[in-house]
Amino acid sequence: MKRRSLIFFSLFSLGVVALYFLFVELYMPELRPVPPPKEEVFDIALISEEEFVAFGERIFTGKGSCRLCHKGLGGRAPSLDEIFFVAEDRLAETAYKGRARTATEYILESMLEPGLYVVEGYGKTEQGRVVSPMPRVTSGLVNLNPLEIRAVVAYLQRSSGVEVSIKPSLVMPGFAMEKDRDEDRGGK
Numbered sequence: 001m002k003r004r005s006l007i008f009f010s011l012f013s014l015g016v017v018a019l020y021f022l023f024v025e026l027y028m029p030e031l032r033p034v035p036p037p038k039e040e041v042f043d044i045a046l047i048s049e050e051e052f053v054a055f056g057e058r059i060f061t062g063k064g065s066c067r068l069c070h071k072g073l074g075g076r077a078p079s080l081d082e083i084f085f086v087a088e089d090r091l092a093e094t095a096y097k098g099r100a101r102t103a104t105e106y107i108l109e110s111m112l113e114p115g116l117y118v119v120e121g122y123g124k125t126e127q128g129r130v131v132s133p134m135p136r137v138t139s140g141l142v143n144l145n146p147l148e149i150r151a152v153v154a155y156l157q158r159s160s161g162v163e164v165s166i167k168p169s170l171v172m173p174g175f176a177m178e179k180d181r182d183e184d185r186g187g188k
């Protein structure tokens with residue numbers, strides 16, 4: 001009798017563990033509308049690097065919803081803990097067909113056009129094509145502006161342990177985000 005309940009208990013525990021892994025494997029969080037956050041206003045000429053990185057971290061964990069999918073190891077999206085170095089590896093892959101030439105550009109490209117290069121094993125198939133489950137950060141629900149996008153990149157450079165080379169006012173030539181292009185035309 002005792003042995004039977006032990007076997008039953010072991011099988012039950014195994015079942016629970018298996019169900020948990022199945023859940024983690026199949027669960028892809030959905031973006032849900034959140035109340036529009038208060039827009040932070042900066043004088044970008046005055047903002048320090050520390051403030052810029054901290055702003056990026058707030059966007060990453062808050063408005064940008066990045067943590068929803070990028071949870072570190074084991075999530076349904078790649079870990080971004082060392083994305084700067086991962087980016088350099090991606091660029092060296094023969095399968096890489098995007099336009100980025102540097103790690104920073106790769107990170108920007110991943111945010112602006114996630115579909116241009118889909119990390120192996122993380123795509124989903126739609127009508128026979130592999131597409132990225134990640135929405136553009138400029139799209140509907142997340143809707144980051146160029147300053148917020150650069151701040152996220154600054155935060156990802158810092159968390160990768162490299163120099164923060166992206167600046168609040170930097171417009172990357174040939175890599176401009178839609179809104180930047182308009183600012184460019186008007187500004188100069």
Ligand code: HEC
Nearest residue numbers: 064065066069077078107110114117118119122132133134
């Ligand atoms: C709905 C889930 C989801 C959200 C939200 C999301 N991502 Fe992603 N992201 C993914 C998936 C899945 C991939 C891998 C597929 C691909 O390459 O597009 C990915 C890929 C990336 C990559 C390339 C990673 C690599 O290893 O090459 C970067 C950089 C990135 N995301 C940044 C972000 C940032 C920054 C945010 C927030 C502004 C964000 N993501 C929000 C799901 C998400």
